[in-house]
Structures are given as structure tokens and as C-alpha cells.
Amino acid sequence: MARPSKYPPELRERAVRMVLESRVDYPHEAAAIRSIAAKLGITSTESVRKWVRQAEIDGGVRAGKTSEELAEIKALKRENAELRRANEILKSASGFLRGGARPPQQVLIDFIDTHRADYGIEPICRVLAEHGIKIAPSTYYDARVRRPSRRARRDAEIVAVIAAERGRQRLLARFGSRKMWLHLRRQGHDVARCTIERLYRQQGWEGARRLKKVRTTIADPAADRPLDRVDRQFWAARPNQLWVADFTYVATWSGTVYVAFIFDVFSRRIVGWRAATRMTTDLVLDTLEHAIWTRQQAGITDLSGLVHHTDAGSQYVSFAFTERLVDEGVDPSVGSVGDAYDNALAESQIGLYKAELIRPEGPWRGVEHVELETLNWVDFFNNERPHEAIDDLTPVEAEELHYAARNQLTPTG
Secondary structure, three states, rough: OOOOOOOOOHHHHHHHHHHHHHHHHOOHHHHHHHHHHHHOOOOHHHHHHHHHHHHHHHHOOOOOOOOOHHHHHHHHHHHHHHHHHHHHHHHOHHHHOOOOOOOOHHHHHHHHHHHHHHHOOOHHHHHHHHHHOOOOOHHHHHHHOOOHHHHHHHHHHHHHHHHHHHOOOOHHHHHHHHHHHHHHOOOOOOOOOOHEEEEHHHHHHOOOOOOOOOOOOOEEEOOOOOOOOOOOOOOOOOOEEEEEEEEEEEEEOOOOEEEEEEEEOOEEEEEEEEEEEOOHHHHHHHHHHHHHHHHOOOOOOOOOOOOEEEEOOOOOOHHHHHHHHOOOEEEEEEEEOHHHHHHHOHHHHOOOHHHHHHHOOEEEEHHHHHHHHHHHHHHHHHHOOOHHOOOOOOHHHHHHHHHHHHHHHOOOO
């Protein structure tokens, strides 16, 4: 907006009139302008010269745009500026304007607060009112000085807690609203699930999403295959009754890395895992050795009765792998041919690994990088991540609860 003149209109008109009437008494017009300006106390002779030129244009003596035309141009420019500003305001508000229903008042207050420096409070309120969302500038000012409501203060506390947890453990940032609600309840925060869902929507948070699985299993039709002892019934009444195993791949800068896992179906616990650069029998055999060692560390040395289930990958039906299972008294099981769900539970668990760690945390440098981060994820998976299939317990909690209940039983007789 143009700065208003410091000289009143009456003084400007008088100065122009006196210059026009007296310039014949001076050797040239510039001398008349300097003299009249000095006598009237006008410090800028250039201003007086411009006033005289405009008066000559308005009178038809000199070519140019008249004052009326200049005023009209200025009004049009101001109108165009208002239209551009209104258009920018509407673009910024498109997120809640397209919904149809009136957004909550706090949403409007936050929108005005965000854009007030760019467009001004009154213009924003006027444009919104013209499009059916009425909010007065006084409403905004009242909201700014009003103390936050009890709910708003509580929301701010919960958001701060969630942000702190997501910052402390980046894998918690893969949690959706439900798992974050379970995590906070486990931490002692008394908060409703619907509150977490609402705050997740407001903050734009969301959990990890799974993508399509890439096939890595390559069957060996010439190899002998153990029977399918599971028949897609992935259920166990106790730990070490049924293990499922599978492996996946991770693309890195130095080549493909393969990561194998063994899960205990009862608790969903990862009892063994291994990362390597080759998709060989040694990969799955080392994973099995890790699982056996894990149970030995917990004092479990007899695995007889355990069923180890895999798909028909050539690594899992190899002689060395099957012989190691037999040595430990473990019954091998291989999924049926042509069955897309023959090892569904292991594939689902590995899907979590890809969704929560591999895709969000890439790119990966090499096998050492993948191995270190997988170690952290496995520890998080077993000790902190709740699972809906086991009543929202963590794998370690599920096993501890099972053994605690069994130890409390005393024989009668």
C-alpha cells in the first residue's frame, strides 16, 4: 500500500495554482517552483514539480494519465492483489474446505495462527466467511488469550510423551495408534485408545505398512521332502512345540544380504537368526544352531517333540539340515507343494521385519550394517513389541507368564 502524502490536498492545490500563476514572473519554471516551495514550507521541490506536471495532464495541456485514470489503475491493482491473496488463502485452507462440514474451531484458530504473518488476520477471516466458514477476528483474538482447555493440556502432555518415546526408540515410530496405546499403557500412562487414534491423526503419524513379498524360496524337486506336520495349523500350546523358519533378502550397496529367522509359534519369539551374503544351507543351519543355543541358555536342553516347519526351499530339505534336526530330536516339517500359505506365519513375521526396519531405515551399506540393525530390531521385537496374537504381550512376557503359571500348579492326591 502506498504511503500517504505528508502534505494536505489543500496545500498541494495552492502550491500548483501559485506556480502556474507566477511562473511568468521568473526566468524559468524551476525558479518559480523553488520560490513557491520555500515560501510555503515545502522541503521537496521535486514534489511540487510532480504536482504541477499532473495538474497540466489533468488540464489537457500535457499528455499522460490523468489523476482519475491513475486512481482507477491503483484501485484495480489493489483489487487484483486482494484476489490473489484470497486465492492463496483458499489454497492453504483446501485441506479442510474440501471436506464440506465446518472444521472444528481450533483447526481454524491454528490455520489463522500459521498464516497470519502472510495474509493478515482480518483478510483470512473475511475470505473464509465468504466461503461459508464464518469466524470473526474477535473470535481468534479471544482464543489466543484464553487459557487452554483441560483436554488441550492433556493432549499436549500425551503428544509430548509419544514424541519422547518415538525419539528414544526409533522402532517405536513404526507403531500404529493401537500398538502405541498398548505401549503407553504398559509404561503406566492411563490413556484411552480413541485418544491416541485422534492424536495420531492430528500429528500425521501412522504405523509401518507392508508391501508385496518377493519370492526367495526355490524348491529342489530332486530332494526328499519331510511330511507336512503342520498343515497350516500355526498354533502351539507351549513354547518349543512348534518353530517356523524362513529367510528373506536385503538389497545393500555391496550386494544382496540374506537374513534367516526361526520363530517360536507359541510366543512369536525370535529364537534364532542369521545374516549372510550367500543363500546356502550354512545360512539356515547357523540359524538353527542359534535357536538351539538360545533355548540352552534358558536351561532347555531337551527339544524332543518339537516340530520345525519350513517351506520347500532347497536349503531346508538338504541332508545336513535334516540330520541336525534329527540329532536334537526335532521333527522336521515342510509345507505342501503348491500351497501359498504353507509357511504363512513365518512369512508374516518377516513381513514385519521388512516393514518396521528394512524399508524405513535404508539404504543399507552391507552385511555388517544389516546385521547390527537386525540385532537391535530382534531385541526390540522380543522384549518391547506387543503382539495381538498373544493377547498384546511381548514374546518374552508370554513365555514368562506361561512358565510362571506352570510353576504355580501343585499336584494333588
